[in-house]
Structures are given as structure tokens and as C-alpha cells.
Amino acid sequence: EPEVTQTPSHQVTQMGQEVILRCVPISNHLYFYWYRQILGQKVEFLVSFYNNEISEKSEIFDDQFSVERPDGSNFTLKIRSTKLEDSAMYFCASTEAAWNTEAFFGQGTRLTVV
Amino acid sequence: SQQGEEDPQALSIQEGENATMNCSYKTSINNLQWYRQNSGRGLVHLILIRSNEREKHSGRLRVTLDTSKKSSSLLITASRAADTASYFCASNNNAGNMLTFGGGTRLMVKP
Numbered sequence: 001e002p003e004v005t006q007t008p009s010h011q012v013t014q015m016g017q018e019v020i021l022r023c024v025p026i027s028n029h030l031y032f033y034w035y036r037q038i039l040g041q042k043v044e045f046l047v048s049f050y051n052n053e054i055s056e057k058s059e060i061f062d063d064q065f066s067v068e069r070p071d072g073s074n075f076t077l078k079i080r081s082t083k084l085e086d087s088a089m090y091f092c093a094s095t096e097a098a099w100n101t102e103a104f105f106g107q108g109t110r111l112t113v114v
Numbered sequence: 115s116q117q118g119e120e121d122p123q124a125l126s127i128q129e130g131e132n133a134t135m136n137c138s139y140k141t142s143i144n145n146l147q148w149y150r151q152n153s154g155r156g157l158v159h160l161i162l163i164r165s166n167e168r169e170k171h172s173g174r175l176r177v178t179l180d181t182s183k184k185s186s187s188l189l190i191t192a193s194r195a196a197d198t199a200s201y202f203c204a205s206n207n208n209a210g211n212m213l214t215f216g217g218g219t220r221l222m223v224k225p
Contacts, residue, residue, distance in 0.1 A: 031211060043157070043202065043215040056212055091156060098211040100145050100164055107156040 002026045006092050006106035013082055013113055021077045021109045023092030032075045033093040033103065034067065036060070043091065049075065050098070082113045120203055120216045128224050133190045135219040137203030138183075144206045146179055146186045147213065151200045160188075160201075195225040 005024045013019050025032050034046040048055040049067055064080045075094075079086055089110050093103040120137045127133055139146065145164045149157040163170045163179045163186065170177045176189040190197055200220050204213040 033212070035213075035215075042217050043204075043213075045212040045214065048211055058212075089154075093157075095211070099206070100162070102147065102159040102162050103157075103213060104159065105149075105157040110154075 002104075004092055004094055004104050004106035006090075006109050008109060009107065010110045011112070013111070015084060015113055016081050019079050019082055019111065021079075021090050021092075021111070023075045023077075023106055024073050025075055025092065025094030026096075026104055027073070029094035029096050029104070031055075031095045031098055032067075032069070033095075034077045035091045035093065035105075036088040037091065037108075038085075038088040046077070055098075079111075082111075084113050087111055087113045120201070120219045122219060123217065124220045124222075126222045126224065127193055129193060129195055131193055131223075133193050133197070133221055133223070135188045135201050135203075135221070137186045137188070137216050139186075139203075139205045139214070139216075140184060141205070141207045143181075146177075147204045147206065148175075148177060148186075148188050149202045149204060149215075151202065151218070153199075157202070190221075193221075193223045195223050197221060197223050 007022045032049045035043050037043045045058050047057045047061045066078045068076050089108045091108045092106045095101050095103050147162045148160040151157050161172050161177050163177050174191045179186045200218045202218045204215045
């Protein structure tokens with residue numbers, strides 16, 4: 001069964017450092033997303049991406065965040081200068097269509113900023 | 115309450131019993147989806163119900179949607195210990211293709 005894969009599963013970084021979280025969406029999917037879940041809180045939408053452009057972004061997705069599809073398979077989330085409050089589980093997801101379709105989520109990357 | 119609130123927040127039942135979880139949302143939706151999350155793991159899609167549907171079944175899962183009350187329920191019948199997980203509703207609203215998640219219900223099924 002096709003699946004979304006994320007690497008690394010866990011990353012520890014020092015405050016102020018840049019991190020890149022990587023995702024390989026399902027191959028025939030066209031819409032890609034990042035969500036995050038701070039420990040004990042709701043899953044929150046960060047950004048959606050289609051046709052090499054950001055489709056939507058939330059208030060959380062400020063200038064320190066960026067996304068990229070560097071090649072035909074990877075989809076990355078970069079956090080330029082990490083803060084303690086960026087510590088969370090980051091989930092990548094992909095969908096075949098934009099509307100009325102299930103989202104397939106990866107297993108997540110646990111980011112710990114120290 | 116915020117978009118996509120579940121209740122109860124936690125539910126503990128015996129194996130074989132049914133589990134019912136409820137979700138409320140605030141804005142108009144295209145669809146509402148339910149996801150399952152085992153501790154520390156990813157989100158697994160369970161079922162999607164469109165705004166023009168009232169009830170949907172998938173195996174032991176039954177989902178209802180009441181758009182007049184802006185609420186949905188997830189029923190798991192004949193629960194098993196392996197159903198122990200957190201369950202989240204997520205709405206896809208008319209403004210775009212993002213999902214707005216609720217706070218989740220932590221279900222524990224005791225063997």
C-alpha cells in the first residue's frame with residue numbers, strides 16, 4: 001500500500017539553528033501539506049502546496065518557515081531559525097485532489113529544540 | 115468552543131462494548147473526516163463523510179453528520195483492545211483544502 005514517508009523520525013536541534021524536515025508524498029498525489037502537533041494539543045495546519053506554489057498557509061506559517069519541492073519526489077519544510085516553541089511533531093500529508101478526498105499522513109518527525 | 119471539538123475527551127470501555135465519540139464544528143464544510151492516532155504515531159484516515167451525506171459505514175465504524183447542528187458522531191461497534199487510540203475529527207471547510215482538527219477523544223478499550 002502506498003504511504004507517505006518522513007525523515008528523520010526524530011530531530012534534536014539547538015535554538016537558532018536551521019532544520020529541514022523531509023517528506024516523500026504518495027507518487028500520484030498532487031497536493032501536499034504540513035501540519036504540526038505540539039505535545040498534548042490539536043493538530044494544526046501549517047501550509048498546503050500545489051503546482052510548485054503555496055496554496056494556503058496559516059498564521060503559524062510565518063517568515064521563518066518555507067516549503068519546497070526540490071525534485072519530483074521530495075517535499076521539504078525548512079525552519080530557518082528554530083525557537084523552543086517550534087518543538088512539536090510535524091506531519092506531512094498528501095492528497096490526490098484538493099476537495100472531498102482523504103489525506104494520507106506520514107508517521108511524523110518529532111522536532112525537539114533545546 | 116473552537117472548530118472541531120470532540121467529546122468526550124477521554125473514554126474508557128470494556129472490550130465488546132460500543133464507543134461513541136462526538137464532534138462539533140463552526141463553519142460550513144465540504145466534508146468531515148475522522149482519523150485515528152496511536153500514541154506518538156501518525157494519523158490514519160478512517161472515514162470521510164461529505165456535507166450532503168447523513169450517515170456512512172465502514173466495517174465496524176458508523177459516522178453520522180448533522181449539518182443543521184454542525185455535529186458528527188463516530189460509533190465503533192464491538193470494540194477491541196486494538197482500538198485503543200486517539201480519535202480526531204477534521205473538517206474541510208469551504209474556504210480551502212486544509213483540514214481543521216478537533217482536540218481528539220482518547221479511547222481506551224480494556225480487554
